[in-house]
Amino acid sequence: MSRHCPSCGARISRSAAVCQNCGTPEHPALVDAVILSSDLVTGDTTVKVNDPLGATSQAHGDQGQFEVHVQGSGGVGAPAEGRIAVLVRDTMRSEGLRVEILDGDDDRGDDRRLNVDGTTYGFQVTVAPSAQEFWRDARVSSASTQVPLKHAIEWLRGPIVEKAFGVPRSQLEQTILAVDVTHAGAVANPQFVSHYLQTYPAPSHEFGLASVWVVGPSPVLCRRLGSGSH
Numbered sequence: 001m002s003r004h005c006p007s008c009g010a011r012i013s014r015s016a017a018v019c020q021n022c023g024t025p026e027h028p029a030l031v032d033a034v035i036l037s038s039d040l041v042t043g044d045t046t047v048k049v050n051d052p053l054g055a056t057s058q059a060h061g062d063q064g065q066f067e068v069h070v071q072g073s074g075g076v077g078a079p080a081e082g083r084i085a086v087l088v089r090d091t092m093r094s095e096g097l098r099v100e101i102l103d104g105d106d107d108r109g110d111d112r113r114l115n116v117d118g119t120t121y122g123f124q125v126t127v128a129p130s131a132q133e134f135w136r137d138a139r140v141s142s143a144s145t146q147v148p149l150k151h152a153i154e155w156l157r158g159p160i161v162e163k164a165f166g167v168p169r170s171q172l173e174q175t176i177l178a179v180d181v182t183h184a185g186a187v188a189n190p191q192f193v194s195h196y197l198q199t200y201p202a203p204s205h206e207f208g209l210a211s212v213w214v215v216g217p218s219p220v221l222c223r224r225l226g227s228g229s230h
């Protein structure tokens with residue numbers, strides 16, 4: 001898969017962070033996100049998203065029930081990778097780290113790479129919910145799902161497990177994984193993350209990944225899932 005540089009029009013690879021022809025850095029399109037409500041104590045969160053690439057959604061979650069309604073699937077998957085990398089980079093920078101986004105390595109399966117304080121990590125992006133039929137229905141018309149907290153935790157865990165077992169063991173500690181929950185932003189609420197960590201260990205401990213990030217549609221819904229080297 002490839003795309004075109006917005007400055008010179010040259011064809012560039014899907015995983016390029018900088019145009020190889022003119023040197024223009026990637027400028028990923030952001031989404032319009034409105035946090036209609038967010039209670040850090042109860043975890044009650046409602047997020048409405050409009051992706052200019054062709055998807056709208058509303059997600060709601062509290063301590064007992066999580067609902068997602070999506071219409072369209074434009075911007076889901078590969079087109080979101082640059083935006084997800086930027087959100088993680090900026091969050092790391094807010095923690096005082098020096099972070100730069102580098103071109104990915106398709107042979108390793110890295111969507112981008114991140115240089116963090118002088119060390120380079122592979123950066124891979126996956127999506128939650130990961131059910132193919134859900135996104136197929138959303139692409140055709142719309143898709144909705146409503147699940148209890150326990151099931152919503154599996155929304156997040158499923159793609160982490162799949163990715164962790166897909167990365168060679170020797171590369172795990174040099175891989176940062178981001179779970180794109182743009183259209184299920186309620187699971188990026190701190191309260192939900194806390195519920196996950198009460199159910200399962202931090203993925204850095206369980207699988208040996210450098211770190212796992214839960215990335216919603218805005219900086220306030222972007223956070224590390226437990227501990228990690230970065």
